[in-house]
Structures are given as C-alpha cells and as structure tokens.
Amino acid sequence: MAATESQLPTDPKYDQYDFPTTAPEAQPGHPGHTSPEQDAKVHQLRAELEKLGQTERLDTLTLLRFLRARKFDVEAAKAMFTNSEKWRKEFGTDDLAANFEYPEKEKVFEYYPQYYHKTDKDGRPVYIEKLGKIDLNKMYEITTADRMLKNLVSEYEKLADPRLPACSRKAGKLLETCCTIMDLKGVGITSIPSVYGYVKQASDISQNHYPERLGKLYLINAPWGFSSAFSAVKSFLDPVTVSKIHVLGSGYKKELLAQVPEENLPVEFGGTCACPNGCHLSDMGPWQESEWTRPPKWAAKAADKAADKEGAEPVVQNEDPGYEKKDAEGQEGVQTAA
Template sequence: MAAPQPREFKPDPKYDDYDFPTTAAIPLSGHPGYTTAEQDAQVFQLRSTLEGLGYTERLDTLTLLRFLRARKFNVELSKQMFTDCEKWRKEFAGGVDELVRTFDYTEKPEVFKYYPQYYHKTDKDGRPLYIEQLGKVDLNALAKITSQERMAQNLVVEYEKMADPRLPACSRKAGSLLETSCTIMDLHGVGLGKATSVYGYLQSISGISQNYYPERLGRLYVINAPWGFSTIWGIIKRWLDPVTVQKIHILGSGYQKELLAQIPAENLPKQFGGQCECQGGCALSDAGPWQDPQWAKPPKWAKAKEEKTDAPTIDNTNNPGPTSADGSTGPAAMGAAVDASAPATQPAA
C-alpha cells in the first residue's frame, strides 16, 4: 500500500497552540499531516459533539486524532472513550491534573531496588526510551516501602510527563511530531514462582494505559522471555489488531542485536548490551532531550497551576505546547501492548 500523501495541518484556532512540530515522523494514514478530508471532518464532528456535552479541555486536534485512531475513526466510540477518560481523570486520586502538579514520589530510589521502571534517553527515531525490569519485582518488599495505590499514581504521573514535557522536547529535537515511546520490558528472573503475582499486578493496572492513554505505544521489546512465553504470545496476538502486533517483539536472551538496531549504543544502558553508564545509575538519571534547555520547555500543566478555575474539566495537559500523556514509567507495557488493544506499563498502543 502506498504511503499517504502529506496534507497541510490546519490548526484549530481555539484549541491548537503547539510549540513543537505537528507533522508525524512516519507517514501513516490518520496521523497528523497525513489525514484525509474525511478524517478531518471526523475530528470536527467529535470536537463539536464533545463541546455540545460541555467539554472544553483536551479538545486539540492531536489529542482527538489519537482517540479516533484508537477506535478506527468511529466517532461515537471515540466519544465514549473520551468521556470515560475525562470522568476517570476527574476522579482518580482527587484529579489527574492536580496529581501531576503535586505528586512527590519520595520513595522512588527504594522502590526502584525492587521494581526499576524509568525513561532513559531515546531510540533511533527520537522517541523516549522506557524500561521496566519485571524480574526484579518483589511485591512483598515493595509493600513495606510504598503501596500499590502510590505505584499506580506514579504510573499516571509518568504518563502525563511523557506527554509533556518528554514528547514535545523529543519532537523539537527530531524536527517532526513524536507521540509514542519505545519500551523495553525485561522478564529476566520472572520464573514460575513469580509469574502469577507479577502478571497479576500488571493486569490490574494495564487498564489505565489502554483506556486512558491511547496511541502511545511505538515499539515494545519483551526481552529475556521465559520458556513457554512465545506459545502464550502466539495465542494472545490472534486477538490483537495487526497494527499492534507489528509493534511488539518477543525476544529471548539473545536480544542485543535487535535492540541495538533500534536504539543507539550510547543511549542503551550497559546492562542491556549498550554503552551508557550514567553517573548514579541510568535508572534514576531521567536523561533525555526533556532535560536539555535547547529542547525542553516548562510543561503546560505546570504553567496552568496558577490559572486553575472551577471548571468541571482539566487543564490542557494532553493538548497544546508540550502536550500531555509512556510511557512511561509505569507498569502497563505489556498491558498497553495489548491495547490499541493491548498491555503495557507504559505506552498504550
């Protein structure tokens, strides 16, 4: 199939206020800069419907396109997904917008000893690299340090920070719009004894990524997959959208060559076959374009702190200028993977 032809992005003067590129890096139908006239009309229809229901936040074009793509451009299904998301954003932990502004994960260094999950630099496409080491998960040890509620809140905060400031900074550096992350899910150490509790935990939180952060998964590498996992995956993928399946790569212990084909050696932590050794450890460095003054800008949700009103919705976290949404630090990578249909701690497909 021929790649879609570029199409001028026409911003909505009321909601679109971007300070980063708005044409997708890869020419795919339904993505910014490669929409059809019919898809543009569906964005207008969805926005008008939501306005009629009283919504005023997160109605920017990039956000609406993500919800539409997640529901195959079915406006009614996209509307339901959006309204369910807004309801959740208002109710979760007292409100997602306030949570991202105030959450302080002071126990993070201790938590990471038993569940490393972090963003670290970028892949060769310029997308944020997100890493989870599920083999180190020790839920009993974690229960003495934090709570699953706090871990879920951290997941949500990291999704918000992925959307803004991480993705906008990466887009500025790349010179094109980047809306997804590249995820590594390391299953080394996830034996039969640990599998039930680990996968059970992932399942419990995967709904966050697949229901409320659509179209955030770019690539997912499941490495050190244990014996039998490929068989399970062969069954699962039959139920997934082919587009999602293409994003997921199941690898055993010989994963280094494939990872390095997508991730620069200088960006990949040494423990995974790369060359990076951040001072203090890669897991806690949060290194990436979002830390570089040349590309980074204050996140929209931080600017909005003093502009809060009594409006029923939220600030444009997932909207303009650094926009808002994984990738993630959070446990849903395999969960999100199975969104667009999928599971993933981080980005939803």
C-alpha cells in the same frame, strides 16, 4: 479516500503547538496524513464533546489519538474520551504531574525499576521496565499500590508534556510514541499471580486513558515457551499492534542496538551508558536539555491555581493522606488510603 501528506488541520481555540505536527511515517489517520473524511470526524468529535460540556484536551492531536484507538468510530471515540475525562477527575490526574511527590522512588525501584531514559534512533523516549525484579510484598512495605499507580500516571502526564514535545523539537518531526523495553529476566509462572492485579490496573490505565503511545515494544530475556504463548494470542490482537512487538530471548542485543543507540542504552542491556547514580534514576533525555524543553502546560495551570488561591487561608496539601512515615525507626510506612 486515501490519506495524503498535508498540514495538520488545526483549531485556533485548542491547538497551540510549539513543536512539529507532522508524523514522520505516512500512516493513514496520523497527523499530516489524514483524509478529508478523517478531518471531518475530528471536527465532529470535538463538536459533540463540546455539547457535553468538555473544554479540556480537545486539541487535534489528542482527538486523533482517541479516534485512531477506535478505528475512527466517532461514537466509540466519544465514549472512550468521556470515560477517560471522568476517570481523570476522579483520580485527580491534572494535579499529579505538578504536585505528586514520590520520595520512596529509589527504594521502590530496587524491586520494580520502571523509567524513561534517553531516546531511540527515531528520537522517541525509551521506557524501561524490569518485570523479573518485582516483589510486591517487599514493595508494599515501602509504598502502596495507590501511590505506585499515581507515580505511573504522573509519568504518563510528563511523557505527554514535556518529554514528547522536547523529543519532537530535537528530531524535527512529530513524535507521539515511546520505544519500550520490558526485561522478562527472572519472570516465572509462580510470580505471575502476585503481580497480576497491579499490572492489569497499569495496563488498563495505559490502554483506556493514554491511547496510541506505543511505538515499539521489545520483550527481552523472554523465558522458554513465551514466544509460543505469544504466537497463540497474536490472532486476537490488532495487526498494527502485533507489528510493534518484538519477542526476544537472551540474544537480544543485536536487534535492540539496531533501534537504540549504544550510547543511549544502559550497560546492563548491552549499551555503554552508565549515568552517575544509575540510569534508572537519571531521567536523562531531550526533556532535560534547555535547547529543546519548554515549561509544561500543567505547570502553568498549577501556577494559575496557586495565584487564584493567593490571599486565601493556607491549607496543608497532602496528595495522598493514606501515606505516612513511621517515626520510630525513620522507616517509610504504609497505611492504605480509604
């Protein structure tokens, strides 16, 4: 049966939304555009996860994302969800957004800028990476791969809340995805092996634990031969995914500005935005505007945990015991965590 626009069928036990819940485009399986069969699969998936003892993240929007990622195959979505919950527990994900500190961020960004910055013309957060500047050897003098991944996960958690809800409120429509810009300038064949391990880990985290977050992907300054290579692998990718990817050379400005307002795009990419201290460190967007942002749910959970511990013997918190600072020269040091 074809999907039609309707109100999102919600479960009062898990669904407490204070932002729009209807997707702007009438795509089958998206909130507000589901069929009765798809709604039934949401209920089925939730019931089966409850039988397994799952109690967190069973809201309708989350379950729909996992179901879409597995073509509404309930068993496959259930396996994906349970594997993700296992990973979250092992990785300590629930505490990262509230407690993870990344004081070396500015230094790391000298070699690998990756940041959220304002919104595109659809109201989605814009995420930017400059892959050509990656120098893992120099970065590992500043931080560790583990801390880089923890920062990545912390930012994914903040994308889910408060970034996307704030953008949805401002746009007046449900926004669940990002507009991603990956600058390939400077990327060469010789640099690929050194960064492959980290990039693969980061990609696996994105695909396996944060599904359905890609809205559009612009690969700019693509080197010679990249487009041909990408065309060769298109047949192995989902057509929906392929439609989101735009491979552009050095003449990307016109197409990129058709998606991202000039005033929201950093100057280095052809826009006019020049945030004080740099766009890459500003984290500007609706999630910083009091009219649209709300305290994230993970902050409330962290406060509840702190309240539960009140009166207990104080403990020294260190989210990453493998990270230390050298006191000889005041430089940030690294000791790989066990």
